[in-house]
Amino acid sequence: MITGKSKVIVIDRCYHGSVDETFATLDETGNTVAREGNIGAPVSLSETTRVVEFNNLAAMEAALKHSDVAAILMEPAMTNVGIVLPESGYLESVGELAKKYGVVWIIDETHTISVGAGGMTALHNLKPDFLTIGKAIGGGIPTGTFGMTTEIAAAIAKKIDREVIDTGGIGGTLAGNALSLAAMRATLSEVLTETAFVKMIELGDRWSDGVAAVINECNLPWHVNRLGARSEYMFLNRAPRTGAEAASVGDFELEQYLHLRLLNDGFLLTPFHNMALMSPYTTESDVDAHTEAFRKMCVELTS
Numbered sequence: 001m002i003t004g005k006s007k008v009i010v011i012d013r014c015y016h017g018s019v020d021e022t023f024a025t026l027d028e029t030g031n032t033v034a035r036e037g038n039i040g041a042p043v044s045l046s047e048t049t050r051v052v053e054f055n056n057l058a059a060m061e062a063a064l065k066h067s068d069v070a071a072i073l074m075e076p077a078m079t080n081v082g083i084v085l086p087e088s089g090y091l092e093s094v095g096e097l098a099k100k101y102g103v104v105w106i107i108d109e110t111h112t113i114s115v116g117a118g119g120m121t122a123l124h125n126l127k128p129d130f131l132t133i134g135k136a137i138g139g140g141i142p143t144g145t146f147g148m149t150t151e152i153a154a155a156i157a158k159k160i161d162r163e164v165i166d167t168g169g170i171g172g173t174l175a176g177n178a179l180s181l182a183a184m185r186a187t188l189s190e191v192l193t194e195t196a197f198v199k200m201i202e203l204g205d206r207w208s209d210g211v212a213a214v215i216n217e218c219n220l221p222w223h224v225n226r227l228g229a230r231s232e233y234m235f236l237n238r239a240p241r242t243g244a245e246a247a248s249v250g251d252f253e254l255e256q257y258l259h260l261r262l263l264n265d266g267f268l269l270t271p272f273h274n275m276a277l278m279s280p281y282t283t284e285s286d287v288d289a290h291t292e293a294f295r296k297m298c299v300e301l302t303s
């Protein structure tokens with residue numbers, strides 16, 4: 001609406017919730033196509049979306065040069081295909097490219113808030129035009145929110161006629177409801193505090209160190225990726241650079257086994273990936289008990 005452009009750039013293998021236009025990938029010839037399982041897209045994704053690989057600035061600039069792009073929507077670190085961290089300077093350069101081409105830069109901090117209060121945007125002093133976040137900031141109460149610069153807010157306001165604001169696609173019956181707002185206030189002021197983050201990140205490191213030591217001891221070609229209070233191991237012997245690379249080492253059967261095996265020892269992993277997220281109530285002994293169970297499993301797997 002603000003830019004008059006029709007397309008959004010997303011990162012290959014991204015996830016931003018059930019948004020048809022972002023469930024896109026590149027086919028072998030580099031065309032934007034719907035991802036396997038995206039069965040509801042109302043129009044061909046080549047009309048709405050351009051896909052680029054994470055950590056690839058040349059591809060980002062090439063996509064922007066088409067001059068049909070309204071916005072870049074991205075997580076500052078990929079989290080939904082396993083963790084893929086940005087290379088040094090990548091995020092700052094994406095921000096500069098967005099400015100250069102007059103494109104709105106949207107950062108999705110829904111998961112990357114695990115690095116600390118303010119997420120990666122604060123950690124790297126990034127200056128996106130928009131920021132979206134949800135889930136964790138409501139402490140279990142369904143919620144989501146988005147922030148924007150005053151310039152963007154003014155550009156939107158200029159196009160909104162208050163008498164017909166309800167037809168603008170903003171809001172909905174429960175938007176801004178008191179329960180969600182109270183949950184966000186309580187979570188941000190009393191649960192996800194800076195003090196809690198210090199402890200959660202220390203525990204995240206303890207979890208990663210334990211898992212990495214076992215991987216090393218058992219000589220497994222696996223790697224632990226860290227994102228503050230969140231950690232995850234992947235079936236690749238180094239950190240992946242792109243979503244496609246992370247996706248290519250997924251092993252559904254092995255994951256099913258690991259999850260069931262650890263569940264038998266009392267550890268419920270996320271339903272996909274091999275991810276752990278420390279809470280303000282996680283203890284060192286919880287982490288060490290996981291390391292021991294993980295060790296037992298890896299020794300069994302490799303002997």
Ligand SMILES: Cc1ncc(COP(=O)(O)O)c(C=O)c1O
Nearest residue numbers: 015016017018075080108110111
């Ligand atoms: C990065 C990211 N953004 C947004 C969402 C929110 O999606 P939804 O509201 O559909 O749960 C998710 C959900 O997992 C997510 O991983």
